[in-house]
Structure formats: C-alpha cells, structure tokens
Amino acid sequence: MSVTEMFSSIQGFLSADQDVREDIRKVVQTLEQTGREILTVLQSVHQPSGFKEIPSKCARARELFCTVRTQLGELKTKFPVEQYYRFHEHWRFVLQRLAFLAAFVVYLETETLVVRVEVAQILGIEVVREKGFHLDVEDYLAGVLIMASELSRLAVNSVTAGDYTRPLRISNFINELDSGFRLLNLKNDPLRKRYDGLKYDVKKIEEVVYDLSIRGLAKDQ
Incomplete structure (x- = not known):
C-alpha cells in the first residue's frame, strides 16, 4: 500500500467516525430538548401554589419520559454496542440531567431516594454494562x-x-x-x-x- 492509499484509508475511517458522532449529536439534541421540557414542568413546584400541583406535575413529567425512552432507543442504534465508552462523552451530561429529573420526580412522589435500577427503568435503559446502553x-x-x-x-x-x-x-x-x-x-x-x-x-x-x-x-x- 502506498502512502497515499494508506492516508486515504485513514481518511475514510475518520469520515465514518465523524458521521457516527454527528448522528449521535442530533439525537442528543432532541434528548436535551425533552429534558428541558421535563424541567420546565417540575420547576413549577417552586411556585407558592406548586405544592398542590405536585401529583399532576409528576404525572406530566412521567409522560414526557416516554419520549425520552423513545429517543434513547434511537440513540442506541447510532453506534456499535461495544463502543459505549468511546462515545460516552457525547451523552454523559444529558444522561446525568435525565437521572436528576427522574430522581426528582420520585422524591416529589415519595420523598425517598430513587435507586439506580429504577432510574434506568424510567429511562428505558440497562444497569448492567454487558447488556448494552446503560446508566x-x-x-x-x-x-x-x-x-x-x-x-x-x-x-x-x-x-x-x-x-x-x-x-x-x-x-x-x-x-x-x-x-x-x-x-x-x-x-x-x-x-x-x-x-x-x-x-x-x-x-x-x-x-x-x-x-x-x-x-x-x-x-x-
């Protein structure tokens, strides 16, 4: 293989990798938007009349988590399952925010600490690394x-x-x-x-x- 052919091959790899990252970025943007919608719903509990609305606001937040599960399901398809940590930085922040929102909903409902398994269930993902996309x-x-x-x-x-x-x-x-x-x-x-x-x-x-x-x-x- 000539030097030109070798670098052409490398460029092909880099281009394919960038395409994957761009696909991931697009899905992450939709997740961020849904996360903002959930946060907006839950932020109303800070208002003087908000405590009376906690049950309805939590119910609405859980409805929006259905959208999150769909979006995370799409995200899973954008990269090879064994390369989770290679691309983890792309969704790390939004996943932490979604974990926070799930934990906040459970606290408002029960005043208890949500366990990791329950957060994963709310998000529709796994807790065991070997099973794929996980928390x-x-x-x-x-x-x-x-x-x-x-x-x-x-x-x-x-x-x-x-x-x-x-x-x-x-x-x-x-x-x-x-x-x-x-x-x-x-x-x-x-x-x-x-x-x-x-x-x-x-x-x-x-x-x-x-x-x-x-x-x-x-x-x-």
Missing part, C-alpha cells in the same frame, strides 16, 4: 447530587409558600444522603467536585431549619 454508576450519582441542589432550593421556597414542615423533611433526607456519600471513595474528579457542593446544600438547608426553629415554626414530624 453508569457515576452518571447516576451525579444526577442524585444535582437533585440535592434542587432540594435545597425547594426548602427555601417551601418557607415562602408557608409549608414549614417540608424543609425539616428535606433536611433529614439530605443529611442521610450526605452520610451515604461519605462512605464512598470518589476517584472521579468531576463527581468529587460536585459532591463538594453537597456540603453547601446541607448548610443552606440547615440555615433554613434553624431560622424556622428560632421563629417557633419548626414542628417535629
């Missing part, structure tokens, strides 16, 4: 940490809405979450940095609870 453990954890920040905001807005017991429940939940993360030896730098933010969420919620306590508004559950 990586670190992506799940990142989604949970994003939810913690959202809950710190919810604690503040609960007081504005006159719901003085919700911040106490959120505080208990976040403290348990913090205790769980302390058991982990995080090697992933972005994840560890995001976990550092959890400390500020804990502090912010504790300040809300403290303020309620000194005003005599905090009640034991």
Whole structure:
C-alpha cells in the first residue's frame, strides 16, 4: 500500500467516525430538548401554589419520559454496542440531567431516594454494562447530587409558600444522603467536585431549619 492509499484509508475511517458522532449529536439534541421540557414542568413546584400541583406535575413529567425512552432507543442504534465508552462523552451530561429529573420526580412522589435500577427503568435503559446502553454508576450519582441542589432550593421556597414542615423533611433526607456519600471513595474528579457542593446544600438547608426553629415554626414530624 502506498502512502497515499494508506492516508486515504485513514481518511475514510475518520469520515465514518465523524458521521457516527454527528448522528449521535442530533439525537442528543432532541434528548436535551425533552429534558428541558421535563424541567420546565417540575420547576413549577417552586411556585407558592406548586405544592398542590405536585401529583399532576409528576404525572406530566412521567409522560414526557416516554419520549425520552423513545429517543434513547434511537440513540442506541447510532453506534456499535461495544463502543459505549468511546462515545460516552457525547451523552454523559444529558444522561446525568435525565437521572436528576427522574430522581426528582420520585422524591416529589415519595420523598425517598430513587435507586439506580429504577432510574434506568424510567429511562428505558440497562444497569448492567454487558447488556448494552446503560446508566453508569457515576452518571447516576451525579444526577442524585444535582437533585440535592434542587432540594435545597425547594426548602427555601417551601418557607415562602408557608409549608414549614417540608424543609425539616428535606433536611433529614439530605443529611442521610450526605452520610451515604461519605462512605464512598470518589476517584472521579468531576463527581468529587460536585459532591463538594453537597456540603453547601446541607448548610443552606440547615440555615433554613434553624431560622424556622428560632421563629417557633419548626414542628417535629
């Protein structure tokens, strides 16, 4: 093979690879749009009247997750299954956001922490790497940490809405979450940095609870 032929072959490989990446990018854009729609629906719970609408907003969010499952199903077809981590960076951020939205929906419905298997079911993907397109453990954890920040905001807005017991429940939940993360030896730098933010969420919620306590508004559950 001549040098020209060799480099022509390499160019063919690069072009094919770029086509795959472009196909993935297009699907990821649709996922990002659906994620924004779900977030818009859920953001309304921060409004003064939003707590009364939690069941209906969660139901609407779950309807939109049907679209997410379809879009993720399309994404799976855009690359060889064994090359998941080769292209992982293309959808890592959006998958973390979707994991956060799924975790937030489950928290609003039950005030419990969603497990990774349930998030994967909501998204219509796997948890076991060998089975194909899956929810990586670190992506799940990142989604949970994003939810913690959202809950710190919810604690503040609960007081504005006159719901003085919700911040106490959120505080208990976040403290348990913090205790769980302390058991982990995080090697992933972005994840560890995001976990550092959890400390500020804990502090912010504790300040809300403290303020309620000194005003005599905090009640034991």
